[in-house]
Amino acid sequence: MTFSTADTPLVRVHNARAALDLLRREAPLSRVEIARRLGTTRPTGSAVVTTLVEVGLVREVPSPAAGGRGALYEPVAEAAHGLALDVGGRVLRLAVTDLSGRVVARRTVEHHGASPRELAEVAVGLRDAALAEAGLAPADLSATVVGVPGVLDPRSHRLTRANPDRAGGPAVADAVTRGLGHEPQVENDINLAALGERASGRAQGVDDFAFLSVGTGVGSGLVLGGALHRGRHGAAGELELSGSEGSAAEHALLRLVAEGREGGTPTSLAADATPADVFEAAAGGDPLATAVLGELAARLARHIGDLARVVDLELVVLGGGIGSRCAGLLDDIETRLHGTVLFPPRLAIASLHGSPVLDGAVSLATASAYAVAIGRLDATSSPAPAADPDTADRDRPGPGSIPAAGAGRRRRRTP
Amino acid sequence: MTFSTADTPLVRVHNARAALDLLRREAPLSRVEIARRLGTTRPTGSAVVTTLVEVGLVREVPSPAAGGRGALYEPVAEAAHGLALDVGGRVLRLAVTDLSGRVVARRTVEHHGASPRELAEVAVGLRDAALAEAGLAPADLSATVVGVPGVLDPRSHRLTRANPDRAGGPAVADAVTRGLGHEPQVENDINLAALGERASGRAQGVDDFAFLSVGTGVGSGLVLGGALHRGRHGAAGELELSGSEGSAAEHALLRLVAEGREGGTPTSLAADATPADVFEAAAGGDPLATAVLGELAARLARHIGDLARVVDLELVVLGGGIGSRCAGLLDDIETRLHGTVLFPPRLAIASLHGSPVLDGAVSLATASAYAVAIGRLDATSSPAPAADPDTADRDRPGPGSIPAAGAGRRRRRTP
DNA sequence: GGACTTTAGTAAGACTCTTTTACGAAAGTC
DNA sequence: GACTTTCGTAAAAGAGTCTTACTAAAGTCC
Numbered sequence: 001m002t003f004s005t006a007d008t009p010l011v012r013v014h015n016a017r018a019a020l021d022l023l024r025r026e027a028p029l030s031r032v033e034i035a036r037r038l039g040t041t042r043p044t045g046s047a048v049v050t051t052l053v054e055v056g057l058v059r060e061v062p063s064p065a066a067g068g069r070g071a072l073y074e075p076v077a078e079a080a081h082g083l084a085l086d087v088g089g090r091v092l093r094l095a096v097t098d099l100s101g102r103v104v105a106r107r108t109v110e111h112h113g114a115s116p117r118e119l120a121e122v123a124v125g126l127r128d129a130a131l132a133e134a135g136l137a138p139a140d141l142s143a144t145v146v147g148v149p150g151v152l153d154p155r156s157h158r159l160t161r162a163n164p165d166r167a168g169g170p171a172v173a174d175a176v177t178r179g180l181g182h183e184p185q186v187e188n189d190i191n192l193a194a195l196g197e198r199a200s201g202r203a204q205g206v207d208d209f210a211f212l213s214v215g216t217g218v219g220s221g222l223v224l225g226g227a228l229h230r231g232r233h234g235a236a237g238e239l240e241l242s243g244s245e246g247s248a249a250e251h252a253l254l255r256l257v258a259e260g261r262e263g264g265t266p267t268s269l270a271a272d273a274t275p276a277d278v279f280e281a282a283a284g285g286d287p288l289a290t291a292v293l294g295e296l297a298a299r300l301a302r303h304i305g306d307l308a309r310v311v312d313l314e315l316v317v318l319g320g321g322i323g324s325r326c327a328g329l330l331d332d333i334e335t336r337l338h339g340t341v342l343f344p345p346r347l348a349i350a351s352l353h354g355s356p357v358l359d360g361a362v363s364l365a366t367a368s369a370y371a372v373a374i375g376r377l378d379a380t381s382s383p384a385p386a387a388d389p390d391t392a393d394r395d396r397p398g399p400g401s402i403p404a405a406g407a408g409r410r411r412r413r414t415p
Numbered sequence: 416m417t418f419s420t421a422d423t424p425l426v427r428v429h430n431a432r433a434a435l436d437l438l439r440r441e442a443p444l445s446r447v448e449i450a451r452r453l454g455t456t457r458p459t460g461s462a463v464v465t466t467l468v469e470v471g472l473v474r475e476v477p478s479p480a481a482g483g484r485g486a487l488y489e490p491v492a493e494a495a496h497g498l499a500l501d502v503g504g505r506v507l508r509l510a511v512t513d514l515s516g517r518v519v520a521r522r523t524v525e526h527h528g529a530s531p532r533e534l535a536e537v538a539v540g541l542r543d544a545a546l547a548e549a550g551l552a553p554a555d556l557s558a559t560v561v562g563v564p565g566v567l568d569p570r571s572h573r574l575t576r577a578n579p580d581r582a583g584g585p586a587v588a589d590a591v592t593r594g595l596g597h598e599p600q601v602e603n604d605i606n607l608a609a610l611g612e613r614a615s616g617r618a619q620g621v622d623d624f625a626f627l628s629v630g631t632g633v634g635s636g637l638v639l640g641g642a643l644h645r646g647r648h649g650a651a652g653e654l655e656l657s658g659s660e661g662s663a664a665e666h667a668l669l670r671l672v673a674e675g676r677e678g679g680t681p682t683s684l685a686a687d688a689t690p691a692d693v694f695e696a697a698a699g700g701d702p703l704a705t706a707v708l709g710e711l712a713a714r715l716a717r718h719i720g721d722l723a724r725v726v727d728l729e730l731v732v733l734g735g736g737i738g739s740r741c742a743g744l745l746d747d748i749e750t751r752l753h754g755t756v757l758f759p760p761r762l763a764i765a766s767l768h769g770s771p772v773l774d775g776a777v778s779l780a781t782a783s784a785y786a787v788a789i790g791r792l793d794a795t796s797s798p799a800p801a802a803d804p805d806t807a808d809r810d811r812p813g814p815g816s817i818p819a820a821g822a823g824r825r826r827r828r829t830p
Numbered sequence: 831g832g833a834c835t836t837t838a839g840t841a842a843g844a845c846t847c848t849t850t851t852a853c854g855a856a857a858g859t860c
Numbered sequence: 861g862a863c864t865t866t867c868g869t870a871a872a873a874g875a876g877t878c879t880t881a882c883t884a885a886a887g888t889c890c
Contacts, residue, residue: 004433004454005429005430005433005453005454005455005459005877006425006426006429006430006876006877007426007846007876007877007878008423008426008845008846008847008848008875008876008877008878009845009846009847009877010421010426011421011422011423011425011426011846011847011848011876012846012847012848014420014421015420015421015847015848018419018420030867030868031867031868032866032867032868033867038420039419039420040420040848040849041848041849041850042867042868042869043848043849043850043868043869043870044420044847044848044849046867046868046869047847047848069855069856069857069867069868070856070857070866070867070868071867151757207647208646208647222725222726224639224644225642225644227640229639229640229726230727231623231726231727231728232622232623232727232728232729232758232760233727233757233758234727235727235757235758236725236726236727237724237725237727238724238727238757239724239725241754241755241756241757306721306724306725307725309652309653309654309721310637310651310652310654310721310722310725310726311637311644311646311651311725311726312645312646312647312648312649312650312651312652312653313646313647314647339656340656341656342566342648342650342653342656343647343648343650345647420848421847421848422847422848422849422875423846423847423848423849423874423875423876423877424848424874424875424876426875426876426877427875427876427877430876430877445838445839446838446839447837447838447839448838455877455878456877456878456879457838457839457840458839458840458841458877458878458879459876459877459878461838461839461840462876462877484838484839484884484885484886485837485838485839485885485886486838
């Protein structure tokens with residue numbers, strides 16, 4: 001990592017960014033109040049606000065007191081928008097957000113075994129419908145985030161391992177990507193779920209945690225030191241090799257049931273019982289269901305133990321079709337963790353309303369759109385805008401880091 | 416994380432930092448060459464160099480061509496020094512470094528069962544001897560790093576779990592800390608070894624790897640995304656609960672030998688064989704030794720598999736008394752990893768010359784001393800220096816991040 | 831060996847941005 | 861209704877970089 005040099009106009013950009021950042025946290029503030037909170041002088045604070053208003057990122061909140069006196073300012077949430085898309089196994093979820101993170105339009109559609117191309121068409125149709133509802137044009141989208149199952153190589157941005165028994169698959173991701181244009185940011189769905197739990201779920205304010213998804217398969221998304229950790233090949237948190245030791249958590253569960261029945265364990269479970277049935281039966285005291293869930297708890301404790309020993313987490317959030325039903329198993333799992341892990345993490349069940357994956361995609365799309373919007377400050381202060389498309393895609397726009405005067409806004413050398 | 420505002424003089428500091436950073440990478444450069452490399456204009460580059468020379472961080476390299484024409488500049492390595500101390504199980508290692516990372520004095524001493532207080536006295540004595548050799552005074556040390564076995568809480572900076580069967584222990588760390596004054600930065604020894612392998616060992620240039628120490632116990636240090644990952648309680652990488660499933664790798668190995676002998680496996684190993692003997696015997700084809708090392712390989716493969724599945728590493732470096740002898744087992748381990756891990760990491764044996772722990776401590780101490788030295792730029796441009804002691808201790812001085820104009824150097828508000 | 835070209839380094843003026851100091855006006859308070 | 865507090869702006873000074881221009885040293889070519 002190497003330093004880039006700073007310019008005099010750059011400090012204005014920097015201060016404007018600080019002011020906008022402040023306004024995003026504390027809604028309506030006056031000019032001098034901004035200056036105070038920023039630690040600058042009144043004239044500077046005022047000038048910075050003027051800059052932000054000119055760029056269109058901040059506006060005077062229409063107050064009842066019409067006089068220009070004591071005017072309050074707020075960020076313009078509609079200055080940019082982001083698109084979030086979750087390509088799930090059975091449904092396609094889509095949301096359009098503004099800069100405040102508010103969802104201004106939302107769509108969900110079931111897609112039973114659609115081909116990749118059909119899926120892409122559906123996605124584009126959904127997007128256009130949502131945009132129409134929000135009164136926006138495709139060009140108004142500054143960032144797009146697509147969540148898909150599978151492992152994404154962080155360098156090539158390609159799917160290297162798609163979970164074959166889920167809808168995803170490289171073809172879908174590619175088709176959707178092409179259909180949407182605008183080069184979206186493709187991210188693993190479980191990683192997004194982790195971000196979702198952090199943005200609006202059970203992991204708010206937690207800097208070291210994992211989202212453990214237990215459904216058709218078992219996988220996890222890791223947030224370490226406040227940032228998503230993807231690993232060298234984007235495979236961090238892939239706890240089970242698909243195909244190994246009876247992965248596919250759901251199948252494993254049902255197989256246990258079948259074996260128990262054959263073994264003669266008394267049970268009220270039907271032959272075609274679903275995982276939900278197992279949980280229900282266990283709650284009613286069914287012996288076989290109870291035993292099966294005991295096995296599940298042991299297996300989850302093993303995974304959580306591995307996670308905690310390696311990266312030392314504060315919290316593990318359980319989600320997914322099976323994981324989100326495990327509230328009754330938490331005590332059992334906790335007991336098993338004691339004596340296995342130096343510092344057992346807290347356990348929680350994922351928030352149940354809405355989709356954590358879409359929440360995470362929304363959160364990422366909002367952050368990316370914000371990064372793009374902030375770029376306007378750079379652009380206006382320089383002759384050559386040179387909007388670097390990669391800059392927007394960089395995750396975590398790193399507060400405190402100066403935006404590299406390098407690329408576009410360099411002065412010309414003497415001829 | 417919140418932004419701080421920027422000041423006009425701050426851009427000078429920022430540019431000076433960039434110039435120094437550049438000079439540290441590419442040794443002797445002329446004023447205009449610096450300007451060119453930095454992407455600034457000649458006048459600015461020249462002014463920045465002048466600033467750095469005034470502060471004493473850069474000097475003109477005495478060239479044969481006496482004329483001021485074409486003068487070259489280099490960083491002043493002696494502008495600050497750091498102290499690195501490794502409190503090992505049997506020996507105390509100490510090194511004094513300059514800003515270039517060069518070790519200017521080094522001491523090693525055996526300490527058999529010394530009390531914590533004695534140990535601290537020995538450490539202080541060593542330090543003074545090393546300083547005398549280097550012609551320095553204690554006040555010349557800008558940073559001190561102490562490596563100890565045990566888990567350090569990153570918030571309280573206290574030892575929460577000291578490995579009882581190693582020399583460390585909280586008392587030693589405390590005593591050494593007090594004896595050295597100057598509030599040293601205490602770090603887990605295996606974490607330091609990881610940093611050492613990255614700075615000057617087998618992990619140079621690798622951003623995601625683990626140092627797996629196999630000796631009396633098994634533990635690992637993780638570097639993720641280029642930075643040390645300590646975890647919520649500083650226990651990341653503590654793969655075995657001390658006391659569980661026959662931890663203490665060395666004991667486990669010897670117990671396997673004993674069991675094998677009783678079980679009648681043919682062997683040439685004596686009853687009091689050491690781990691080194693086992694490796695030697697296995698090399699000679701001894702059946703029992705071979706079997707025991709097979710067990711060891713299986714165990715290491717399990718640990719490495721856990722690490723790789725959770726954080727997806729590029730490389731795992733094996734070190735420690737037993738780990739560094741495992742070159743012959745790497746193929747075996749690799750085979751076991753296939754089919755267990757999606758992307759098996761590369762494997763390597765730790766560099767054998769010198770001590771990785773001390774190397775890591777040296778690297779950290781150098782970085783901290785550099786951060787302190789850089790602080791002089793801030794100080795000289797402000798009326799109130801207000802040297803924040805915590806700033807120096809922050810690991811990874813984060814290039815690209817601006818040093819928070821906040822604290823000391825704020826203007827006074829209008830009365 | 832001498833003239834020409836390239837390059838290192840500096841000097842002066844313009845521009846940007848922050849700070850300081852000062853001033854005017856609106857809003858609250860007794 | 862007068863006084864005080866606070867919001868907001870204006871003007872000048874300080875700091876830093878950029879542009880342009882200039883000097884002088886070192887190569888280079890004939």
